[in-house]
Amino acid sequence: MRAWDERQKQQGEGTARRSRLGSDKLLIMERRSVTVQVPATSANLGSGYDCIGMALDMWNELTVERADKFEITVEGEGADQIPLDDSNLVVVGVKAAFEAAGKSVPPLKYHLKQRIPFGRGLGSSSAAIVAGLLAGLIIAGHKLDVQGKEQLVQLATEIEGHPDNVAPAIYGGVQVGLYDSLEKRWATERVSLPHGLVFVMFIPSFVGKTSELRKVVPTEVSLQDAVFNMGRLAWLVLALTSGKVQNLRVGLEDRLHQPQRGEKVYHHLYPLIDACYEAGAAGAYLSGAGPVVMAITTGGSGDFFTQSFTQRTDQKVAAAMNAVAQRMGIEGKVYITHPTNVGGVVVRADPPFSSDLVVYNGET
Ligand code: HSE
Numbered sequence: 001m002r003a004w005d006e007r008q009k010q011q012g013e014g015t016a017r018r019s020r021l022g023s024d025k026l027l028i029m030e031r032r033s034v035t036v037q038v039p040a041t042s043a044n045l046g047s048g049y050d051c052i053g054m055a056l057d058m059w060n061e062l063t064v065e066r067a068d069k070f071e072i073t074v075e076g077e078g079a080d081q082i083p084l085d086d087s088n089l090v091v092v093g094v095k096a097a098f099e100a101a102g103k104s105v106p107p108l109k110y111h112l113k114q115r116i117p118f119g120r121g122l123g124s125s126s127a128a129i130v131a132g133l134l135a136g137l138i139i140a141g142h143k144l145d146v147q148g149k150e151q152l153v154q155l156a157t158e159i160e161g162h163p164d165n166v167a168p169a170i171y172g173g174v175q176v177g178l179y180d181s182l183e184k185r186w187a188t189e190r191v192s193l194p195h196g197l198v199f200v201m202f203i204p205s206f207v208g209k210t211s212e213l214r215k216v217v218p219t220e221v222s223l224q225d226a227v228f229n230m231g232r233l234a235w236l237v238l239a240l241t242s243g244k245v246q247n248l249r250v251g252l253e254d255r256l257h258q259p260q261r262g263e264k265v266y267h268h269l270y271p272l273i274d275a276c277y278e279a280g281a282a283g284a285y286l287s288g289a290g291p292v293v294m295a296i297t298t299g300g301s302g303d304f305f306t307q308s309f310t311q312r313t314d315q316k317v318a319a320a321m322n323a324v325a326q327r328m329g330i331e332g333k334v335y336i337t338h339p340t341n342v343g344g345v346v347v348r349a350d351p352p353f354s355s356d357l358v359v360y361n362g363e364t
Helices: 003-010 016-020 023-029 089-101 126-138 150-160 163-171 210-215 223-240 246-251 260-264 270-279 314-328
Strands: 033-043 053-064 070-074 108-114 174-180 183-191 198-204 282-288 294-297 332-337 343-348
Touching: 033 126, 033 163, 053 089, 053 126, 053 163, 053 223, 053 332, 053 343, 089 108, 089 126, 089 150, 108 126, 126 150, 126 163, 126 343, 150 163, 150 183, 163 174, 163 183, 183 223, 198 314, 223 246, 246 282, 260 282, 270 282, 270 294, 270 314, 282 314, 294 314, 314 332
Parallel strands: 070 108
Antiparallel strands: 033 053, 033 343, 053 108, 053 174, 174 183, 198 294, 198 332, 282 294
16 A cells, blocks of 8 residues: 555545545645646737736646656647656646645656647646646645735746736636735736637747747837837726727737747738738737737627627638738648636546535536
């Protein structure tokens, strides 16, 4: 019998006895295995370089279980491009969680189901970090202070470097994140979103290397450009909170990173943005460090496949993006999705959190 099973047996915490446990004890005990899902995120939203991001309904899934030795297996999008050693960000996340718990990491087996394309500007690194942190906390049986402290955001941002992807990956929706120099911690706040937004993204088949793409961004900017972006980011947040979607286009304009990345690396960026607007998009921008070009369209309501095309523009925008990409010889595909208002979640654990008396929605 392995040490963990032995310990659980000694503590009398086998699954057969879980209904008799006090609920607090059930909620904080160590787990044998856990499965979590974490959403894709789209950072920057044009004018908000490094400080705003949004979660999308496209999810990676990570299962971590106690094992005799370390192992990572990956299936799905970009499976052959993902490291299978401890440099993998899910492992980095798990380690940080165990460190926060003051425990050493036991041998663990990882299985990743990748649905977020890797290295495209859709937050796959942040999804991995957040998935690792959540799974590690569950296996270790450790909880963090969130209200007023945002400990999970601190851990994730310390690994990622900036909060714009990790914050929506943790909480969902649109999040504005910053370093609060008074409280000396990373902080994040939700921006409400109007209903009916549909996100249409052109995903090129090539990968963008964030570290290289950050070098293209100037470290000093003119006062004029700073004022340009400050006004646009405020305009964008107002457009989202007030539902004035006609103001999105101006709010998404940027002078800090898109023109530089568009000119030096992503020649498809502005031709695609222009095509999106011609096809009726409410907004278009470079998602994160790219190469994905994201368009925001309006009018979505209820089931996607049963609503008439005359009320929506997503199909026209998708066709326009594909046409320009083909003309420019850029391989890729269009993906259509919605924002999600929830972030990373535990979907399964062994032993489960649910008992004979309390069932948690989502635990399958
Ligand atoms: N804000 C980041 C960037 C997102 O644009 O480089 C990618 O990590």
